[in-house]
Amino acid sequence: MISTELLPINVAGQWRLGGGDAYESLYPANGEPIARLKAASLADVDEAIVRADLAFRTSGWAQKLPHERAAVLHRVAQLIREEAEPLAQKQRLDNGKPINETRALVASAAATFQFFAAALETLEETITPSRGPFVTMSVHEPMGVVAAITPWNSPIASEAQKLAPALAAGNAVIVKPAEVTPLMALELARICEAAGVPKGIVSVLPGKGSVIGDAITKHPLVKRVSFTGGTTTGKHIAHIAADKMMPVSLELGGKSPTMVLEDADLDHAVNGVLYGIFSSSGESCIAGSRLFVARRIYDEFVTRVAEAAAMLRVGDPASERTQMGPLITAKHRESIERYVELGVSEGGHIRTGGVRPHGAAFDSGYFYTPTILEGLTNSARISQEEVFGPVLVAMPFDNEEELIAQANDSVYALAAGVWSRDFKRAWRLGRAVQAGTVWVNTYKQFSVSTPFGGWRDSGLGREKGREGIFQYMEQKSMYWGTNEQPLPWAN
Ligand SMILES: NC(=O)C1=CN([C@@H]2O[C@H](COP(=O)(O)OP(=O)(O)OC[C@H]3O[C@@H](n4cnc5c(N)ncnc54)[C@H](O)[C@@H]3O)[C@@H](O)[C@H]2O)C=CC1
Numbered sequence: 242m243i244s245t246e247l248l249p250i251n252v253a254g255q256w257r258l259g260g261g262d263a264y265e266s267l268y269p270a271n272g273e274p275i276a277r278l279k280a281a282s283l284a285d286v287d288e289a290i291v292r293a294d295l296a297f298r299t300s301g302w303a304q305k306l307p308h309e310r311a312a313v314l315h316r317v318a319q320l321i322r323e324e325a326e327p328l329a330q331k332q333r334l335d336n337g338k339p340i341n342e343t344r345a346l347v348a349s350a351a352a353t354f355q356f357f358a359a360a361l362e363t364l365e366e367t368i369t370p371s372r373g374p375f376v377t378m379s380v381h382e383p384m385g386v387v388a389a390i391t392p393w394n395s396p397i398a399s400e401a402q403k404l405a406p407a408l409a410a411g412n413a414v415i416v417k418p419a420e421v422t423p424l425m426a427l428e429l430a431r432i433c434e435a436a437g438v439p440k441g442i443v444s445v446l447p448g449k450g451s452v453i454g455d456a457i458t459k460h461p462l463v464k465r466v467s468f469t470g471g472t473t474t475g476k477h478i479a480h481i482a483a484d485k486m487m488p489v490s491l492e493l494g495g496k497s498p499t500m501v502l503e504d505a506d507l508d509h510a511v512n513g514v515l516y517g518i519f520s521s522s523g524e525s526c527i528a529g530s531r532l533f534v535a536r537r538i539y540d541e542f543v544t545r546v547a548e549a550a551a552m553l554r555v556g557d558p559a560s561e562r563t564q565m566g567p568l569i570t571a572k573h574r575e576s577i578e579r580y581v582e583l584g585v586s587e588g589g590h591i592r593t594g595g596v597r598p599h600g601a602a603f604d605s606g607y608f609y610t611p612t613i614l615e616g617l618t619n620s621a622r623i624s625q626e627e628v629f630g631p632v633l634v635a636m637p638f639d640n641e642e643e644l645i646a647q648a649n650d651s652v653y654a655l656a657a658g659v660w661s662r663d664f665k666r667a668w669r670l671g672r673a674v675q676a677g678t679v680w681v682n683t684y685k686q687f688s689v690s691t692p693f694g695g696w697r698d699s700g701l702g703r704e705k706g707r708e709g710i711f712q713y714m715e716q717k718s719m720y721w722g723t724n725e726q727p728l729p730w731a732n
């Protein structure tokens with residue numbers, strides 16, 4: 242247990258107990274409580290947003306010069322780095338990912354703050370070519386209060402990905418973390434305050450999405466929502482946003498194809514496929530969950546992947562040797578088990594996994610074995626729906642045309658992988674596959690300077706990259722008259 246005391250939440254700079262129901266955050270590896278807190282109430286939501294709006298207008302945050310705000314964000318990055326190990330351990334407890342993964346997420350959160358601080362300092366507005374007796378320019382203004390609604394699977398990274406650009410842009414930010422993983426957002430708010438972000442500019446309101454997230458989205462003072470989560474929730478938020486004429490960005494689900502060609506470096510591809518689906522226990526929007534392998538090498542390749550999957554070290558997230566930890570909750574594991582049963586009922590057979598691991602070390606956590614299904618087509622429900630767990634569907638293909646048709650036959654289009662030594666084929670497939678991100682001869686690599694987002698049901702808008710900051714700003718075109726030529730009605 243991190244603390245037996247009820248943890249305070251952050252209502253526009255006031256650290257206090259939430260007004261909602263008390264609940265416990267559980268360690269997925271053993272089901273034991275690690276923290277207790279009270280969720281935000283609807284009154285907390287309204288108070289946080291009204292006070293955030295006041296802080297936006299009066300705290301001076303929005304008016305700071307870019308290099309001054311950037312200095313504060315650099316300090317946030319530095320403080321995250323100074324506290325990296327305790328933060329990683331806390332996130333391990335909150336979310337159950339292996340410690341090596343949570344360390345990488347903490348490092349990426351620091352890098353994100355550093356990147357957006359640098360982006361802000363070097364941001365250039367544009368003077369546009371004039372077409373009259375005036376000088377024209379395009380500038381950007383902060384929006385006011387914006388909201389960041391995040392899922393449970395990579396808390397500190399997904400929160401930093403929204404908080405850093407939103408703060409860089411000069412806004413006040415309401416963070417609504419997933420109910421089951423509230424701790425990292427609270428830590429980030431504490432660090433922002435310590436780094437010099439004025440009180441009221443960051444709030445963290447944990448609680449049920451359908452209540453707290455909904456109220457935040459609908460609030461008239463909230464000028465933008467940046468959401469990461471499931472596609473159904475994302476569509477619901479998009480409807481509310483349409484009614485408010487509010488811009489949104491939506492980072493949603495995926496069912497990403499990995500394509501392995503006959504000429505691929507197979508050692509490398511085996512590792513890439515394993516990492517793509519089984520890292521983070523497959524609880525990853527970009528998990529490479531559909532594997533297409535050239536028929537000529539299908540048996541050899543899938544045998545190698547299955548054998549390696551069976552050898553993955555599933556277990557204690559605290560151990561540096563662990564490659565796959567537990568799933569997030571008992572309920573989520575049940576949903577994955579139902580998907581595997583569905584795959585079998587649709588004609589699939591389990592090549593490896595498909596069970597909970599046995600042994601005392603696993604009994605009270607939410608563990609599941611790395612699972613590969615074969616014998617299914619791309620139209621099976623388990624090939625089409627997001628499982629969000631360690632389940633791979635492997636399928637052979639006969640030619641490129643059929644491969645691309647199947648890879649693109651999905652409501653999702655978030656990511657894709659191509660494995661081939663033939664540059665021309667890899668290029669052709671990489672350009673033909675419909676996806677927000679394509680990895681060639683690698684998978685699940687990220688750079689904060691490269692935009693990320695999905696097509697179709699995988700989302701709207703892009704995060705990261707220098708342009709990511711503009712998501713949180715309104716654009717304004719300015720015309721400066723030069724008086725060289727009178728307006729038509731001049732007297
Ligand atoms: N494209 C991307 O970048 C990523 C997408 N995801 C997606 O997230 C999903 C898993 O996360 P979950 O927490 O299960 O998703 P979810 O959609 O249930 O919840 C995500 C967040 O939205 C909140 N929420 C739920 N209902 C809401 C409502 N009516 N109004 C406002 N907020 C609401 C939740 O409390 C949580 O904070 C997966 O489908 C996955 O693909 C996850 C990580 C990255």
Ligand SMILES: O=Cc1ccc(S(=O)(=O)O)cc1
Nearest residue numbers: 394395524525526527687693
């Ligand atoms: O930057 C994008 C990004 C990185 C990781 C993930 S996930 O946590 O693996 O789903 C999602 C988006």
